[in-house]
Amino acid sequence: MSDNGSPMQQKPEDGQQEHLNIKVTDNNNEVFFKIKRTTQLSKLMNAFCDRQGKNMQSVRFLFDGQRVQPGDSPDTVCAWPSTLLPSAGSNQC
Amino acid sequence: LTSHDFGTLLPHMFNGDAKGWLNDNIINEYLEILVNYAQRQEGYVYVRGKGGSTPPVHAFKSQWYTSMKGNPSGTARWARPMHLFGEKLLACNLVLIPICHHSHWRLIAIKPKDRLIEYYDSLHGSGREYTQLAKEWVREVLQKQFVEEEWSICTNQRSKAQANASDCGIFTLLNALVLLRGEEHNRVLVTNGMDDARLRVAATLL
Numbered sequence: 101m102s103d104n105g106s107p108m109q110q111k112p113e114d115g116q117q118e119h120l121n122i123k124v125t126d127n128n129n130e131v132f133f134k135i136k137r138t139t140q141l142s143k144l145m146n147a148f149c150d151r152q153g154k155n156m157q158s159v160r161f162l163f164d165g166q167r168v169q170p171g172d173s174p175d176t177v178c179a180w181p182s183t184l185l186p187s188a189g190s191n192q193c
Numbered sequence: 194l195t196s197h198d199f200g201t202l203l204p205h206m207f208n209g210d211a212k213g214w215l216n217d218n219i220i221n222e223y224l225e226i227l228v229n230y231a232q233r234q235e236g237y238v239y240v241r242g243k244g245g246s247t248p249p250v251h252a253f254k255s256q257w258y259t260s261m262k263g264n265p266s267g268t269a270r271w272a273r274p275m276h277l278f279g280e281k282l283l284a285c286n287l288v289l290i291p292i293c294h295h296s297h298w299r300l301i302a303i304k305p306k307d308r309l310i311e312y313y314d315s316l317h318g319s320g321r322e323y324t325q326l327a328k329e330w331v332r333e334v335l336q337k338q339f340v341e342e343e344w345s346i347c348t349n350q351r352s353k354a355q356a357n358a359s360d361c362g363i364f365t366l367l368n369a370l371v372l373l374r375g376e377e378h379n380r381v382l383v384t385n386g387m388d389d390a391r392l393r394v395a396a397t398l399l
Binding site: 125127157160162164165166167 | 197217221253254256257259260262263264268270271273274275
């Protein structure tokens with residue numbers, strides 16, 4: 101009934117200023133990407149789908165429960181600088 | 194939303210599969226529209242980041258279920274940007290969660306002020322698995338503020354029953370609609386195919 105697949109997208113803390121380590125997971129597989137804050141997420145979505153053999157139309161990417169679109173970048177998605185959430189665990193950006 | 198999505202709602206008009214099983218895009222988008230409207234009615238304005246206040250109502254995406262199964266604490270964190278994390282949750286009237294599992298749509302309603310979890314299913318399942326998962330989510334969100342004895346799960350099924358094997362998605366949406374309006378669930382009129390309701394949902398989406 102629902103189109104299948106819903107990889108969750110999570111962003112571990114940023115190690116350096118410009119690059120973020122981003123984990124994309126569907127709860128079975130995990131793929132890590134290192135991208136800039138301004139990089140469009142479409143790159144990462146395409147790479148993830150390629151690697152998992154999935155069709156882009158059949159998957160949904162979410163960050164903290166909100167849909168993320170291919171045209172988004174970490175800058176547009178994340179309103180929570182890591183400094184504001186010291187105790188939130190490793191998956192905040 | 195694409196014509197493929199609308200094909201799941203109005204299969205005859207959009208060349209979709211005749212079963213008319215709603216997909217997640219239709220469900221999530223419609224609930225978002227309803228919730229945004231309800232929030233505006235209450236004068237709520239969402240502010241990103243610090244300084245934002247708790248919304249009177251909120252709906253999570255249907256991916257909540259798969260996420261919750263794999264990563265409960267991560268899914269609890271979905272509440273944070275929505276200003277529903279920790280004791281803030283208790284200031285909210287209604288949290289809606291649509292769930293699609295085993296090719297069937299159902300709706301969880303959490304009423305934090307009443308410390309109540311409800312389950313709406315047009316095939317009248319008990320939904321124990323889903324209400325327990327919702328309670329687990331509440332526990333993860335409230336953390337130290339969670340008092341087990343305060344919370345109850347309503348086992349009284351109030352959803353109308355669907356008349357065929359295709360309309361569970363529509364019932365899920367209509368049950369959300371009457372909840373948001375504070376109406377009774379017998380307001381939902383049952384027909385085979387729910388054609389009027391499907392058109393109404395489509396009109397709202399457009």
